[in-house]
Amino acid sequence: xxxxxxxxxxxxxxxxxxxxxxxxxxxxxxxxxxxxxxxxxxxxxxxxxxxxxxxxxxxxxxxxxxxxxxxxxxxxxxxxxxxxxxxxxxxxxxxxxxxxxxxxxxxxxxxxxxxxxxxxxxxxxx
Numbered sequence: 001x002x003x004x005x006x007x008x009x010x011x012x013x014x015x016x017x018x019x020x021x022x023x024x025x026x027x028x029x030x031x032x033x034x035x036x037x038x039x040x041x042x043x044x045x046x047x048x049x050x051x052x053x054x055x056x057x058x059x060x061x062x063x064x065x066x067x068x069x070x071x072x073x074x075x076x077x078x079x080x081x082x083x084x085x086x087x088x089x090x091x092x093x094x095x096x097x098x099x100x101x102x103x104x105x106x107x108x109x110x111x112x113x114x115x116x117x118x119x120x121x122x123x124x125x126x
Contacts, residue, residue, distance in 0.1 A: 006076060007050040016107045021077035023108060025049045037063065038082060038103035049100040051075045056087050065090045072100060080105045
């Protein structure tokens with residue numbers, strides 16, 4: 001087994017990471033909505049995420065109708081984190097296609113280096 005190659009999506013923004021291993025997944029700039037529900041409670045919809053692997057497509061009945069989805073897992077520690085929408089049968093739900101749901105209980109939100117520097121500069125001027 002070789003090394004796992006990881007991508008970092010966010011520079012200068014708050015980032016969302018895997019709660020288990022802190023692998024970078026996405027950034028605040030990719031966040032579309034915080035009004036979703038997953039198996040563990042609140043879930044967030046993102047336009048894209050990295051460092052994930054996907055299961056085979058499954059048909060699933062959800063609160064908003066029938067969807068074709070793939071579960072998403074952290075590529076580094078194999079923790080299940082949410083799902084990606086492949087296809088929505090209802091036209092009003094098509095905006096979700098290709099978007100990623102990450103469950104809030106399974107991820108953390110952290111400052112990036114640039115955010116920390118700006119916060120430090122702000123503290124220094126006060």
